[in-house]
Amino acid sequence: ARRRLPPGPCPLPLIGNLLDIGDLPHRSFARLAERYGPLMTVRLGAATCVVASSPATARAVLQTHNASLAGRGRQDAWHAGGHAENSVFVLPPGRKWRLLRKIGAAHLFSRRKLAELAPLRDEIVGGLLRRVAERADHRGGGGGGAPVDVGRLALAANVELLWRSVFSTRLDAATLDVLCDVAREAAVLLGTPNVSDFFPAVAALDLQGLRRRLAELMKNTYRLVDAQIDHRMRCRELRGGRGGEAMDLLDVLLDMSEQEREDGDVEVINRDLMRALLTDLFVGGSDSTATTVEWAMAELLQNPEIMKTLQQEIKMVLGTRSQVEESDIGQLPYLQAIVKETLRLHPIVPLRLYEAERTVEIEGHTIPKGSKVIVNAWAIHQSAKVWIQPEKFLPERFITKDIDFAGRHFEFIPFGSGRHICIGLPLANRMLHMILGSLMLQFKWTMPQMVNRNGLDMAEKFGLAVSMATRPNIIASKM
Numbered sequence: 001a002r003r004r005l006p007p008g009p010c011p012l013p014l015i016g017n018l019l020d021i022g023d024l025p026h027r028s029f030a031r032l033a034e035r036y037g038p039l040m041t042v043r044l045g046a047a048t049c050v051v052a053s054s055p056a057t058a059r060a061v062l063q064t065h066n067a068s069l070a071g072r073g074r075q076d077a078w079h080a081g082g083h084a085e086n087s088v089f090v091l092p093p094g095r096k097w098r099l100l101r102k103i104g105a106a107h108l109f110s111r112r113k114l115a116e117l118a119p120l121r122d123e124i125v126g127g128l129l130r131r132v133a134e135r136a137d138h139r140g141g142g143g144g145g146a147p148v149d150v151g152r153l154a155l156a157a158n159v160e161l162l163w164r165s166v167f168s169t170r171l172d173a174a175t176l177d178v179l180c181d182v183a184r185e186a187a188v189l190l191g192t193p194n195v196s197d198f199f200p201a202v203a204a205l206d207l208q209g210l211r212r213r214l215a216e217l218m219k220n221t222y223r224l225v226d227a228q229i230d231h232r233m234r235c236r237e238l239r240g241g242r243g244g245e246a247m248d249l250l251d252v253l254l255d256m257s258e259q260e261r262e263d264g265d266v267e268v269i270n271r272d273l274m275r276a277l278l279t280d281l282f283v284g285g286s287d288s289t290a291t292t293v294e295w296a297m298a299e300l301l302q303n304p305e306i307m308k309t310l311q312q313e314i315k316m317v318l319g320t321r322s323q324v325e326e327s328d329i330g331q332l333p334y335l336q337a338i339v340k341e342t343l344r345l346h347p348i349v350p351l352r353l354y355e356a357e358r359t360v361e362i363e364g365h366t367i368p369k370g371s372k373v374i375v376n377a378w379a380i381h382q383s384a385k386v387w388i389q390p391e392k393f394l395p396e397r398f399i400t401k402d403i404d405f406a407g408r409h410f411e412f413i414p415f416g417s418g419r420h421i422c423i424g425l426p427l428a429n430r431m432l433h434m435i436l437g438s439l440m441l442q443f444k445w446t447m448p449q450m451v452n453r454n455g456l457d458m459a460e461k462f463g464l465a466v467s468m469a470t471r472p473n474i475i476a477s478k479m
């Protein structure tokens, strides 16, 4: 089978091609793919990785052979504190993984649930706008307000939204801060290339300390989640019953757990599973949306004409209203195009990591069972074979091109495709448009003078979500 592996760079003994992979692996893999082709083999330490870098090879992995190529393999850092055993992000496609996805899809992201939570989303976006307005009222440099860290405010808004959707309780400022810090640090740690994954023989040593540090972060989050679960269980006891009519996700989980016990079933929905699922939602669902908003704002600041056209579109549709609501999104094609173009240029999860559960043949090459399979969405989004001037921020391309991000068009897969496609897509879609649109409607945005001279630093920092290496503080003034 070795002979029929896809082509790739010649590996060095022991380390393989690790020296070819820099701090931004999606860019390194894309450079290598230009030389070795859209399906290539790269050796990372002891691991054989097959990397797909074109729409056709992505389709082969995510659609044609997805039943065999959607395994997850062991990603050491996730095993911190036993998290991986119940994590939807790392479980292989099996019963528990399916159950976790089903719970999320039915009780957070279904049409009915999303409609029920619409007023909360409006309230959260309103809160974010108020916080920006307070900064805009402050005296800052250059005639505008004080600098605003939009990414952090958007992160806090998304954490609060998830918390209140899941627990139906308010979130105090200290807890909010802890969760925002956890989400950001976990995103960095979980995205850091880990020696333990390349050399499983030394994984127990946790040479970079990633598993240890993540265990601490998980413990902090578990403690906050536990307090909510304990409190709810006491309330239910006092009430003498189950969730009732207005059930949130925590009630659903507790009901399912009680049902298991009553039926004498094997215990699956236990405390560990609840902790892991809720932690995954806070970590995976907050920084991703916030980081995308941050990239969009950065691109708009770099492209003032595009920002102006967007502001005109929103003003025209909303008139005297001050906040973009869900029902407006359909009438705002330029806003939609800008969100898509941001996700194309900055797919915050550029690399998707899988494992071959069975040997598969693609385009005359063999992907052996047990090998890692990587889809490089960034390379696909940057391909000159697919996109005209791919390195440029040109939202207009999506006005003429009828293409969505639901995982059917393999040239554009910011939320993935196939079995592991993002379960939070319907929520992220709503929040991205509502936040970005409202920020553009209410405020004029400029860069601080110092930054204006040199332009924004658009460098990336690799992580579970690829963020801006220098998070910008920008100036808002009221319209």
Ligand code: HEM
Binding pocket: 088, 089, 090, 101, 162, 280, 281, 284, 285, 286, 288, 289, 292, 347, 348, 349, 352, 353, 413, 414, 415, 416, 417, 419, 420, 421, 422, 423, 424, 425, 427, 428, 432
């Ligand atoms: C702009 C925002 C977001 C982007 C770009 C994004 C992107 C992605 C991508 C590309 C994947 C697929 C990974 C793979 O194939 O391995 C994914 C998976 C996932 N996303 Fe998102 N996501 C976003 C927001 C959210 C939100 C808001 C939530 C939940 C609150 C969420 C929860 C998840 C979960 C649980 C998975 C794992 C699915 C699985 O492995 O089966 N995401 N996301």
